[in-house]
Amino acid sequence: MGRVSAVLMGAAVALLSWTCVVATATSTTASASSSVTIASVASPRNETSSSPSLAASGSNSDANANLQQLRMAPVAPEQDKQEKKEQQQQQQGLLEQKLQRLQEQRRLCARCDCFALRSAPGSAAKDGNTTVRVSLDENLDDILDVTTAIPGLGAPTTTAASIKGRTTPPPARPDNQVLVINCTSRLLAEELPRWSWPARLSAGEVVAAETWAEFRGGDLSGVSRLPQLPFRLTRLSLADNRLRTVAPRAFANLKALRDLDLSHNVIADVPHDAFLGLASLERLNLSRNSLSSRPLSADLFKDLGRLNRVSLAHNKITGELNGDTLPWSGSVQELDLSYNGLTSVSAGAWRRLPNIKVLDMSHNKLGSLTPDAFLELRSLERLDLSRNALVALAPGSLAGLAGLHALQLAHNGLRAEGLPAATFAQLSALHTLDLSSNQVSLPEGAAALSALPAALRALDLSHNPLGRAEGGLEGRSEAGAALPAGLETLSLAHCGLQGLDVRAWGKLTALRSLQLAGNDISVLSGLAHLPLEQLNVSSNALTRFPTVALPALRSLDVSHNHLERAPTPLAPLLRAVWLDDNPMEELRVAASPALALLSARRMPQLRSLPRGALHLAASEAPANASAPCLTLLLSHNPALSEVHEDAFRNVTFCQLDLSHNALESLDSRATDWSAVPSLDLQGNPWKCNCRLQWLLEGPMRHIYSSSPTLLEDLRCARPAEVSGRRLVHWFNHTGRALCDGELMDLQSAGSVTFKMSPASLAVVICLGVVAVGLVLLGILAHRRYVARRRVRNRRF
């Protein structure tokens, strides 16, 4: 023994000393190599591409020296002492500089969130690329390379080791990498001006396709100077920082910036040279500031040759918009002036911004439009004037808008009298017109509606009093017939219509979507031959749905009517139907296998689902139109107590919601319950007896594993002993818990009505006695067994 331990001891000592030797050798090598690397700092590699203020500190990060190495660096072999000493001093100075810079840099990523975003096409999800987020460490310069070598990103395989001693230029950047420095919600005001950015960023090296910096939600109101930002920055957000003004030439070096977000500040004043130098800027967001009607400098966008989108929404620009309010720009195509207090637009207001295509002036206080208000905007395609106070559109107020596609006029006070026949006639390219929530009435409005441009495809007239007045739309075939024949989408929802004969618009042979919800329509006619795909007649007074073939119909909403039967037959391509809130006593739906959604909720009279209630069977629908499965929403029907065992024919469910009905029991044969991916049976007064035992065995286990929250309110109502108990209580029971003696609901037998002869009654009684005897025997036999095996779950 002694010898063995002595040998072991000796071996250990030998091993230890060998380790020491190796360690010493390694550390010597390490310091040698670090001093070699650092030596290269002495000759800054390239200054030509560096930004002025940061150039001196050198863009060479090849050293890859971390702070530790820097501190122990200046160990040099003895040589020519004089020369070496000078060199050493020089080196020392540079190292000090570098150390300081690194410390500042370190502060950046220690306080902010530094990461790289890469879309990885290799591991792409079905609908698009997966974005991979790679967190970067404190020392950004060293890490930038490593991120390109993350396995699975399809990047060049550079190992950390080869980066350490690298002298070759960095591998080409993948064009899908975004480097993000996110300092949002950090309290940075004090230290921000002192920061320096990672040298390679500052030096303008392309380390990523895009570089974003976000400084939202701080308070930079006291910061007079931003840190020198890397001029490859492509996106900068200074939103929500209580900034009051923008300094002259504040972003002068950001030549690559495309996106500048200054929203959510209190900027009231922008000097004429604030955006000087932003040659690549495409989007400027000045929304939610305090800009007033005081004109912005005409030269504000002078340098911004690529500026495309400008948002001035949510400011305090009030009164009249005139030709001096906004700066010159030939490139701006989208302008957002919503949520200001503009009351009028003078002729000539757009002379400095002639190329606008999309103009949003919603949520202002425009009361009227002068003639020629938009005359200069020859390229305008979309105009949003909704939520203003317009009561009339003067003739000529939309003159010149020959290219306008979409016009939103919703939520104004427009009256029929204020819409002369020629109002829309000149908008020859108009495709979409939204006049919803106005005061347009008939017959006064008929003239304007009759003169709608032929190109119109979508018209929204909802929430206008079209049916209230004498001679409303119902009776006026000429008003309907006048709508452009190419119309594909028409909304007449909430218009007070009482009847509707769509034949009145015999020309609407292209109509695909018709919205009639919220009227008082009791008879619907003339739908035949329309190529309708969507029909919404919810919240009307229909007692019957017309039996017409709607061969193209995909979606039908007849909820909230007085229907006693479901529409039948349902269209062959129908995918979704809503029958909710109708007084049906029985549900019978025959549809094609294309049906994917059926909703029948809140029907107070619905008592049963009879045999074949839901029948999906052969139809003219092409086989490729079949839905893989059906979502059946059949909940909150307070009288629904019976589901026939044969209620669902040929139905595969994706979701079956039978919650909050009056079901006491269910037949295990009605469908393959365990195969329904989402089954909600909660809120029913379940009678927990042997007839429901099957539910514990298959379906409940399935629900437990797929969506346990659907067991929360799955409770017994009867028998009284277990009233209110969750079914999941018996989850771990072995044996047939609901068939146990204590749960046998003996009294309930009395409630069953037998229609039998006395003889068969006698037989039944005999059988009953025998059965009770057997049950008692069973109880005796299993009592100990059950008592021993029962595991009560304390959670339930």
Ligand SMILES: *[C@@H]1O[C@H](CO)[C@@H](O)[C@H](O)[C@H]1NC(C)=O
């Ligand atoms: C500096 O950059 C220029 C142009 O990019 C190049 O021609 C020159 O060789 C570089 N100098 C050094 C020392 O790398």
Ligand SMILES: *[C@@H]1O[C@H](CO)[C@@H](O)[C@H](O)[C@H]1NC(C)=O
């Ligand atoms: C996926 O990434 C490729 C390459 O980066 C890009 O061209 C493509 O547009 C991306 N697709 C989507 C859906 O983002």
Ligand SMILES: *[C@@H]1O[C@H](CO)[C@@H](O)[C@H](O)[C@H]1NC(C)=O
């Ligand atoms: C920056 O951080 C904030 C808050 O942590 C987050 O809401 C925002 O989406 C982040 N921005 C980016 C570009 O990841």
Ligand SMILES: *[C@@H]1O[C@H](CO)[C@@H](O)[C@H](O)[C@H]1NC(C)=O
């Ligand atoms: C501008 O900023 C506001 C507020 O931060 C934001 O809601 C809006 O979407 C931005 N607009 C654009 C065009 O980016």
Ligand SMILES: *[C@@H]1O[C@H](CO)[C@@H](O)[C@H](O)[C@H]1NC(C)=O
């Ligand atoms: C039908 O119209 C009503 C009222 O506008 C709306 O609430 C409902 O969602 C619409 N139905 C469908 C299926 O879009």
Ligand SMILES: *[C@@H]1O[C@H](CO)[C@@H](O)[C@H](O)[C@H]1NC(C)=O
């Ligand atoms: C089904 O097939 C027909 C012709 O075979 C085709 O026109 C139609 O677009 C297909 N529908 C779908 C949903 O694939």
Ligand SMILES: *[C@@H]1O[C@H](CO)[C@@H](O)[C@H](O)[C@H]1NC(C)=O
């Ligand atoms: C179920 O569908 C098949 C094939 O579509 C059909 O042959 C069968 O008759 C259907 N069964 C019922 C009960 O409708």
Ligand SMILES: *[C@@H]1O[C@H](CO)[C@@H](O)[C@H](O)[C@H]1NC(C)=O
């Ligand atoms: C069933 O028993 C297992 C093991 O004792 C336990 O982990 C689980 O929570 C129980 N589940 C229920 C629903 O009682």
